[in-house]
Amino acid sequence: MTAVNGAAGITTLPYVAWAEPQDERQIVVSTRLRLARNLTGKPFPNRLSDAEAEQLGREMAEALPQGEGWQVLRLDELLERERGVLLEKHLLSRDILQHTRGRLLAVNTAQTLAIMLNEEDHLRIQAILPGLQPEAAWRELSALDDQLAAKLDFAYDGRLGYLTACPSNLGTGLRASVMLHLSGLQLLGKLDGIFRQLAQAGFTVRGVYGEGSESRGGLFQISNQVTLGCSEEEIISRLRELVEEIITQEQQARDWLKTNRRDWLEDKIGRAVGVLAGAHLLTGKEAMEQISWVRLGVAMGLCDKIDWRELNLLMLSVQTPFLLTTAGRELAPQERDALRAKIARQYMAQ
């Protein structure tokens, strides 16, 4: 086990695999799948002492497949801003940061696979890919699960499937999520109806930044809620069906805007480009709003000042943990706004 904290910029640089362009429709940002697994005969992490958690974490890290270039990070040894960076990259959950002793994160070189050790469950195995790729993510995730299962004895029951600390994750232990940019539907006020339909289908929606349909940056995450009584393939194909349907509706919303509100739309996008390229003080809230307009412009072919990938990297770079990493120190609110604006100007000038 190699415990090299922060090597290759995992905890410092804004680069992450899901920032890449993948789908020419440019509505889906990323797909994330995770499996919950626990070890037979061991108390769940919430019942482990720090020493026990550390010991068990080491044992589980030994089971990582060889030759994937896994980096194992001790969360209690990271700076707060480094943990924040991992959170913004979606490699980490907020929950695991509540208590960091004995908690580890293993990440592969490509930053497409990440395993949280001793989160709510002993293992939270994740695959994160750009665009809408739930099938490919499942292939990678399931293969990693098999490799780990060859060395670790996972708690399992014939009727309940994989046993988890919270009964809401029982069975497959699979949570499949897709992050989408839905600003067209948001502008037309159609999100609440879609959210209701999704809830009826057993899926949840939440804003990635901010809450509900007020989400900043127009980004939403859709995930399955039920994990028991259906196969992984069923969960994944159901998610794809629903997401494809939402993509169609988002495209219709964008078409309507283009046909009926073109001047207004181009004005908004042009002003957003102007703010990002020229502002000297930029709050986090405003940055996310302007990035959302520019994202809409890029996806609709109404803006060529920046591309999808750079926009994703910009979005990450203006989040506070990255600002603190860039500065290498704590920053007062106004200093943050100034640095955020400077980084945005640099991205827009490229």
Place this chain on the structure above:
Amino acid sequence: MLCDKCGKNPATVYYKQVINGELTEQHLCEECAGDLMNFGGLGSFGQLDLNKLFSGAVQQESGRRCPGCGMTFAEYNSGGRLGCSRCYQAFEAELRPVIQRFHGGKRHMGKVKLIRPGGGGSVFMNNPELANQNYERLALQKQLSELIELEKFEEAAKVRDKIRALDKAMQSAAAKAQSDQTGKAGDVR
């Protein structure tokens, strides 16, 4: 060491069971261990009349603790997280409505954990239904042994009934698999 049951193959599986407070140990080959885990495990094991065991004392518990981690159900209710995987057995009755509410009372239909009795083999690899029932049976059998050890005969009787019902289900699932197999062979011709 040769298998205690057939005396032919090398023993690779250590099989331990507590019946009526008495420890029974067997060293078995993969094949015989598979049989034992598969059908009529208890029945063919010692031809015990289990009904005799279960007429015993009634124990009413409050603040019952999971034998695996020592957690009570009240603690689960306040924290929302179970203490270990054995809590699912220990608080089966209490958890049933919780699981029903989350998932609608269905059984696991996803990936099946590979079975490794004594480290090798995959008896039910091509039959997930049987594999899962087998897992259920192993868990119930373990539960039964513990309950008998603790002389909780009334609960043990319930578990024994579950095992019997499961054996029937497994037999018909196996028969179905068998006839599907012959059906397929027939199609080829």
